[in-house]
Amino acid sequence: MQNEEPDQNQPIRYFIEDYWDIFVGLGAIVIAFSFYNSSDGVTTLFAAMAIAALSVTVSEIAEILSERLAEPYGSMALTFSAVVVEIILLYVILKEAIHSPEVMETVKGGIISAVIVDMNVLLGLAVFIGGLKFVEQEHNRETSNTYTTILFVSALALLVPSLLSHTQHGEAVIKEASYTVAIVLILFYVTIVIFQTKTHTHFFQATARSRFFRLKRKLHEGEEFISDHSDYVFEKFDSFTNFAVLLLLIGVIAVGAEIFASKGVHLATSYGISSGILGLIIATISVSPEIFTAIKAARNDQIQRVVNIAMGASVASILLTVPILLGMAYVSNLDLTLDFNPLQVGALIMTVFLAWKTTEDGQTNYFEGLAHLMFFVCYAIIAFYY
Numbered sequence: 527m528q529n530e531e532p533d534q535n536q537p538i539r540y541f542i543e544d545y546w547d548i549f550v551g552l553g554a555i556v557i558a559f560s561f562y563n564s565s566d567g568v569t570t571l572f573a574a575m576a577i578a579a580l581s582v583t584v585s586e587i588a589e590i591l592s593e594r595l596a597e598p599y600g601s602m603a604l605t606f607s608a609v610v611v612e613i614i615l616l617y618v619i620l621k622e623a624i625h626s627p628e629v630m631e632t633v634k635g636g637i638i639s640a641v642i643v644d645m646n647v648l649l650g651l652a653v654f655i656g657g658l659k660f661v662e663q664e665h666n667r668e669t670s671n672t673y674t675t676i677l678f679v680s681a682l683a684l685l686v687p688s689l690l691s692h693t694q695h696g697e698a699v700i701k702e703a704s705y706t707v708a709i710v711l712i713l714f715y716v717t718i719v720i721f722q723t724k725t726h727t728h729f730f731q732a733t734a735r736s737r738f739f740r741l742k743r744k745l746h747e748g749e750e751f752i753s754d755h756s757d758y759v760f761e762k763f764d765s766f767t768n769f770a771v772l773l774l775l776i777g778v779i780a781v782g783a784e785i786f787a788s789k790g791v792h793l794a795t796s797y798g799i800s801s802g803i804l805g806l807i808i809a810t811i812s813v814s815p816e817i818f819t820a821i822k823a824a825r826n827d828q829i830q831r832v833v834n835i836a837m838g839a840s841v842a843s844i845l846l847t848v849p850i851l852l853g854m855a856y857v858s859n860l861d862l863t864l865d866f867n868p869l870q871v872g873a874l875i876m877t878v879f880l881a882w883k884t885t886e887d888g889q890t891n892y893f894e895g896l897a898h899l900m901f902f903v904c905y906a907i908i909a910f911y912y
Contacts, residue, residue, distance in 0.1 A: 544758050547586075551579035555778060558785050566789045573786035574811050580779050581611050582815040587760050587772050589819075594765060605838040607772070609846050611779055612640055612812040616847070617854050618783040619808065620862065622791050628801070629791055630862060635805025635909075637851070638870040640843040641677075643809040645877045646902035648817045649836040653884070654895025656824030656832070663829035667888030673837035674882040676718060680844040681874045683707050683714075684864055691865035704864040705856075708849040715845035802869065802909030813839070829890055837881070869912050873905050 554576035561568040588607035616636050623629040656663050687703045760768055794804045816835050823831040848864065855862035866874075880901055884894045 547579045547582040551576045551583065551778070554579060555782050555785075558782065562785065562789070566793045570786060570790040570793050573782045573789070574807075576782040577611070577615065577779055577786060578811050578814045580775050580782070581608075581812065582818070584608075584611060584772060584775050584779070585815040585819060586758075587768050587775070590758075590760055591765060591768055591772075605835070605842045606846075608812070608816055608839055609842040610776060612636075612809075612843065613847055613850055613854075614776065614780050615783045615786070615808060615812055616851060618780070618787040619791060620851065620855060620860060621858065622787050623860055626791060626795070628795075631801035631867075632791065632794075632804045632808070633851070633862065634864075634866055635801045635870065636808040637805075637843070637847060638866060638874050639802075639805040639809035640813065640847070641840045642873055642877055642902065642905060643806065643813045644816070644836050644840045644843065645881050646898040646905075647810070648813060648820050648839075649832065649881065649884070650895045650898025650902065651817065652820040652824035652832040652836070652895070653829070653890045654892045654899060655821055656827065656829055657890060657892025657895055659825060660827050662889050662891050663824070663827060664889050665830040665833050665885070667886065669830070670833050670837060670881075670885035670888075672721075673833070673841060674878060674885070676714075676841050677837070677844070677878040677881070678875075680711065680714070680841070681871075681878055683711060684844070684848070684866060684874070685871055687864040688866045688868075688871050697861075697863070700863050700865050701861065704862075705852060707864055708852045711845050712849040715841075715849075718841070718845070800910060800912060802912050803906070806906060806909060833885060867912075869908060877901065 554572040558569050558572040558576060561572070584607055616633050619629060619636070620633045623633070653663075684707065686707055687700050690700050690703050760771065763771070791804075816839060820832045820835050823829070823835070852862055852864075880898060884890060884898065
């Protein structure tokens with residue numbers, strides 16, 4: 527009789543684990559609306575919570591859809607869903623530049639910070655935690671070598687308008703160079719897609735499920751599972767329904783982004799928060815679901831999944847986010863250019879270099895993860911005072 531009470535409580539615990547993100551996200555968006563006209567701080571905080579929590583749901587549904595696709599389409603679906611949230615958040619903030627031109631620097635900071643957070647916080651934390659548990663972890667070195675090569679070239683492409691901004695050329699030339707670079711980046715991405723899906727698919731391995739631990743514990747505790755999937759409701763939906771739910775959630779996130787942008791930017795300006803720090807905050811909010819997923823993967827000795835998430839998302843952040851944002855800015859008659867400041871360009875190139883050194887031999891350990899975290903702390907300190 528003593529074992530009956532834990533068994534009765536397990537369904538409630540699993541229900542909370544499965545759906546906390548939806549309840550927190552929807553509840554936070556309601557609270558943000560409630561305080562919209564009374565408290566900028568509370569509104570901004572809960573709008574950020576809503577974006578982060580619902581982004582977790584989006585990533586979970588995208589992962590379910592990715593499992594129904596052959597590799598590398600599955601990994602691409604995961605990274606693309608994360609980039610969509612990033613683009614929405616940055617574009618909504620970009621529109622604030624109509625009233626506050628200084629917001630442009632925040633958007634630029636957000637673009638670079640997405641890669642900084644992916645490659646240092648996400649990769650660093652996962653490698654550090656995985657290294658503490660397993661001492662050394664192995665991954666496909668071809669994957670990381672390919673991604674770091676792509677990121678090196680992409681970072682150098684972003685350097686072009688930045689260098690022109692330090693010459694005698696005017697804004698018109700810098701703007702023209704920015705759009706030219708955006709076209710080059712999108713063409714480069716098309717080539718990479720062909721590389722991933724046609725000629726070198728063996729470079730990109732399948733990933734593990736983020737809910738692996740949950741399923742493993744349920745089986746270990748003796749619950750009745752007659753199939754290899756959980757009772758998570760989105761796993762029971764067909765792909766079309768999941769796509770529809772995905773679009774609906776992204777729409778709610780867009781509403782949260784609108785609230786966050788309108789109140790958060792004003793709040794940051796009033797408190798004198800630098801564009802670099804604000805960019806890091808924005809990037810951390812959009813990347814937070816991937817961070818949790820990567821940590822769980824590392825603890826399960828799936829470092830290949832961590833590499834796919836961190837580097838794949840970073841590649842998409844540059845090759846997709848930059849051209850799409852420039853296109854949306856053009857349609858909205860906003861002058862967004864790619865003339866990043868020296869700190870942002872230098873941090874981006876050094877991040878890629880550090881990631882290359884960390885992953886080039888196909889093995890990682892906790893010290894290499896700690897190196898990424900140290901780099902991020904140093905960047906954050908400089909960004910605070912820059």
